Amino acid sequence: MASLVETRGLTAFYGDFQAVFGVDIRLEVGETIAVIGANGAGKSTLMRSLAGVIANSAEMVLHRGEPIGALGAPDVVRRGIALVPEGRRLFPSLTVEENLLIGSYGRQVVAGPWTLESIYALFPILKERRRNPATALSGGQQQMVAIGRALMSNPDVLLCDELNLGLAPVVIKDIYAAFAKIKASGAAIIIVEQDIVQALKVADRIYCMMEGRITLTGRPSELDRADIHAAYFGAGTHELA
Amino acid sequence: MTTGFQAMTNERTARWRIETRTTVSRIFTMFLFLAAALMIFAPFVVSRGVIQDLFFILTMLTLAQSWNLLAGYAGLISVGQQLFVGCGAYALFGLVILTGMDPVLAVLLAGLLAAAVAVPTAFFAFRLYGPYFAIGTWVIAEVGRLLLAQWKTLGGGTGTSMPRDATRDMLGAAALSDWFGMRSSVAADALAYWMALVLASATIIFVYRLLCSKHGLGLAAVRDNETAARALGVDAQRLKTLIYLLTAIITGVVGALIYLQKARISPDAAFSLTDWTAYVIFIVVIGGIGTIEGPILGVLVFFVLQNAFSSFGSWYLLALGALAIVTMLFAPRGVWGLISDRTGWELFPVRRRLKDGSSEYEMGGPHG
Amino acid sequence: MNWLDTLLQGILLGGLYALFAAGLSLVFGIMRLVNLAHGDLIVLAAFLIMLIVSSFGLNPFVAALIAAPLMFGLGWVLQYYLLNRTLGKDVLPPLLVTFGLSIVIQNGLLEAFTADSRRVSAGSLETASVQIGSVNAGLMPLLTFASAVLVILALNQLIYRTALGRAFRATSDDVVTASLMGIRPNSIFAVATGLAMMIVTVAALYLGMRANFDPTAGPARLIYAFEAVIIGGLGSLWGTLAGGVILGLAQTIGAAVNPEWQILAGHVAFLLVLLFRPRGLFPRAVD
Amino acid sequence: APAIAQNAAIKLGYVSPQTGPLAAFGEADKFVIDSFLATTKKLGLTYEVVVKDSQSNPNRAAEVAKELIVDDQVNLMLVSSTPETTNPVSTTCEGEQMPCISTVAPWQPWFIGQQGNPGDPSSWKPFDYAYHFFWGLEDIIAVFTGMWGQIDTNKKVGGLFPNDGDGNAWGDKVVGFPPVLEKLGYGLTDTGRYQNLTDDFSAQINAFKQAGTDILTGVMIPPDLTTFWNQAKQQGLKPKIASIGKALLFPQTVEALGDAGHNLSTEVWWTPSHPFTSSLTGETAVTVANAFTKSTGRPWTQPIGFAHALFEIAVDVMKRAGGVGDGDAVAKAIGETKLDTLVGPIAWGNEKLPPFAQKNVAKTPLVGGQWRLKSGGGYDLVVVENGLAPNVPLGGKLEVLA
């Protein structure tokens, strides 16, 4: 049976500049995978390619076995792949509630567990602030909105790019706790994470990226710290503590 | 405290060279000087019709070069340059009719008066940016038109004509009649033509020198990334204001010259958005914005189109509009963009190429 | 001098300017697109209404109802196939393309309809008036003003109360992220321009019934429309109405002092507002 | 100058607004020129007419005039319709020493408007090459006051003069309406020169209401008249007479007003009932007008007669000129013209004009007319005042506005 999402020799360019070189990853139903790597390794680019923001040739990305690499973001979203983009990117002219509502714009026909009510239940603070402009929230609250917004489309694949950026640890804990709920509702998740410890904790499998290539992959239990370290920083590095 | 690399530089003097010109550009420059020199003799050789066509080409070229400097290099998209054409032209008429000044002198002075108008204008316009700036300059030009339409001594909204004697007796006209037996209207044409030739050449040389100078470098930096340029000590605002004032002078002088030759002025004509800004924008865009070559090509294309098709009236204008749209969509760098992409030519190179006197290092070319 | 009358006429005139400006404001606010052909599109719509009135002998209001969807289609096609390609951080391409478009429309109309100045006749409505206290207000200007308020009210409802409106605002904020919500920016923009063209039809209706128009009448309307939008502040529709009223008032007050200063007074008011509030009276928080 | 060989065609340059806001003036040009060429062919004359369109743009008018002189090397320039066209072309011709005949603009805006400083009569100079025939402001004032005298009013007049060639001349304190009206006992309310394409006339309407004017006059462009007239009605301004120049020349403009155009009055410089015949074809005014309607399917307009007359004079001048290629000889011949044309007798050097204008201006008769709603729709222009030209038959008397 086909994987939920699969890439085959994925490449990505910004103009003439190549950011991703022949990446193969696989995501199975109900799985959480983590992509780790240094700044500029190409993690966000990979996410953007999956979400259709960067167009590829069709066969490079498969969703349930169908080629979707050439589809634009709106069509990818309509198929049920939602991205929580790097840096939150809320809509400043919309209120919190409107930001959430717009998440379902492309998938209004799809019913699912995620509605305004269930999002508010997950992040009660948002309900209190729902009439505020999104930009008036703290960083962490904004991140909750961004996640809620993606959930509103009831995706079966949730792509999360650097969720914990600017978040207090306690918020991070809440969010990762919520992931259990999300997985239970049948969605698969890809997270991009710079925090290796966190990644190892939540992911079923890890992909480590460097300079646009996958340099290491495996289950957390199979990987040893030194390997990750080498993949992360290049070989023979100054030992971290 | 000594900083950075100062010490090292002293040891290595004269090792590095900067080269700007290329073989193509050298040949072209020679050709250009030759052409300009030959064009001086045109009034004695070719018919008046040709002289007037050349006058049209030269004045439009000058307007195009100055708008290109403003929009293409300084990023100031003005749709109000007709303000300076109009002010220059009215300055000419005012000086000639009211003070009896010689038109040739008045043309030069007109540039300064246009600049005087540009100072308060800049004060308003530079509070705006992007599309706001464009609309703002348009409104300011309209204000100029409406104000001059209130100047009753120069005919108000009716406009006025240049006294015949003024052009007939203008500086040098008598000499031309005496020496070459030119009729006064022919002599006036010739004088206007020479002024246009000098002005166009001077403008191109000026723009080129400016681009090759430190200011040109700063301008290019601001155009590419204003934040970074400012952070590196480039005074973007001052540069832009400078360019704005300079183009006002050039545009004012051209305006005066054009109306010296037309001999009749009215606010609607002198402040015409279509004639002095829209056509100029077409010329620049069709030729290739942000290059010196572009306006030159553009004005030739425009002239040919105008001569061949203007008898088709509105169909011609319709086609011109459509051409501008198509160019912008499919060849945003204009005709010159297409040519230089194919051939790699640069007739007015401003690129500073670093050359190594000791040939220790191999440095990539601009396309390598 | 009758100041009450001057003020009333100024406000009513402002309604007309606000109508000219509302469509522009919508497009400008959502796409940062400076549409230099807006005035010509108003004139085009006026010709369309005139054509419908004269070929089917319909009432102008009914004719506008027929013209509106046609104009929507035109706007949609224009945006989808032409203007969308010009959007970006560079302001020059949209300026130039719409400038070219303006010339194409003007001369196309000239070929089709000659330079004769035309009119959409509204019969006795044209000269009807009502007494308000000591002053007379024309029914037509009152209707124009009411329509302007209505159009802006409806637009506000649409933009702040519907999913489509949310999509407009979101796309205006951030095109890429909007596409991640399943919004197709190109189509959304096309719909916005289509809507703007429907407002243009309303403006054209009143322009055509109020005064003559000819194929070259567009640019003069455009400049007022722009001034109203910018005075009001980018993206604020009520601001646009306020901008129109300020412009109208400046003109009538200027004219009451001396008709020679009428149009100038409007422009001067515009420049003064910009001098003190470069981003207009009610600018949007994020820009 | 070299004499042109006898059999070479004589080249006439012709400039008029054929496109743009003034295009109505140029509407008849094609018809007139086609029939002119047909006539000359029949008469064995070889004429060539190079026609240029000013696009209603003064810049363009000057440009094409230069082209005609320099590139086409015409022998004589003809120009027609509004100071915005005639003045740039005449000025260019004067500078280029090219003989030029101009028409269809009142002579003051033409003559004074081409002077460097219109405010200073001592600086005005006559032209050597540019000649003009049409009527003047003194005529229009006589015609308008003649009409106004036909009914009882309070002699209070409201004036609407824009800031353009016509408006500045009509409203001029020296040569325009104000001094004459004052002499004739009319009180004029003149609010000042408004800008063309104004959207609101409430300032003027207020002023007129305050002054209680019975009469309105002015020289407006058509869009402004429509705006003004509707607003005036809305705001309760109810004049007994409205005599407006320029805007009301063409039937389309009046029809654009709907029924509100009934009994508006205007100047009339030519109608099919003018009792004149063409020196070239022998046709009467009505024959020419009918031929126009037949060939174009459009109603007659006033410029037809003047365009026709322009070519009549051209042929007459070229016949008498010493050498058609000699600009000075042609100019001299123009000055000596005495010709009965389709618009009446034309002769320059008229004693009745002020001395400065005598050399270059010839006058044609002017009458006053009123637009009357026809029973089946559409409008008729009825001549109601002919004090200056009694030979033009009257069609009725001036009627009060509804």
Added chain:
Amino acid sequence: MPILELKSVSKSFGALIVAEGVSFSVEPGEALGVIGPNGAGKSTLFNLINGNLKVAGGSIQFDGRDVTHTPPMQRCLAGMGRTFQIPQPFERLTAYENLLVAGAFGTRQAEAHVVDLCADILVETGLIAKANVAAGSLSLLERKRLELARALATQPKLLLLDEIAGGLTEGECRQLVATIKRVHQRGVAIIWIEHVLHALTAVAERLLVLNFGRVIGIGAADAIMASSDVREIYLGMEV
């Protein structure tokens, strides 16, 4: 006298506090490293120091002068050079011209006077082979080097480096460190934001840790790296 001194500098974006009572100083010729979690306010701190952002409170002294309200351009002329975290080259200019802009404007000198200086910096930073290539066609690594080179061309007394080692291979990283060390040895003071710690600690004598806009530690590199705060909030290690 310190070359740079911040006294309780604060800044917020709306409700988001990005700098709160930040005080520290840098001695002439010193190299200070800055670390902290993403979004801690490090880049913002640079923007405050070089004047791209206006401070909400507190003061900044540079080279003995108060520059709290001086525009960025003036600070650059006074000897403060910086690199942007996201490289901002002048794309249509060549690499060499990029340096000329910095050299000629950043030091108020004639272009001819900085010809050699700029060329030498290109050699130093390993960009000489790309001297005549348009900056827009440089790879990211090269762009980052260009950022550094351009900052050097302004002949700064204080150099602000924002994440220039990220994504480098081991060899490249060593080269970069060597370059920065050379610059440092010539007496240029350096503040360096970097997540690649081994590179940072090879140069920086002291480290400053930022979290939620607050300084939570400053001191000798070893001591800071060993502190439990840093291990927990920055390295994400369990303590």
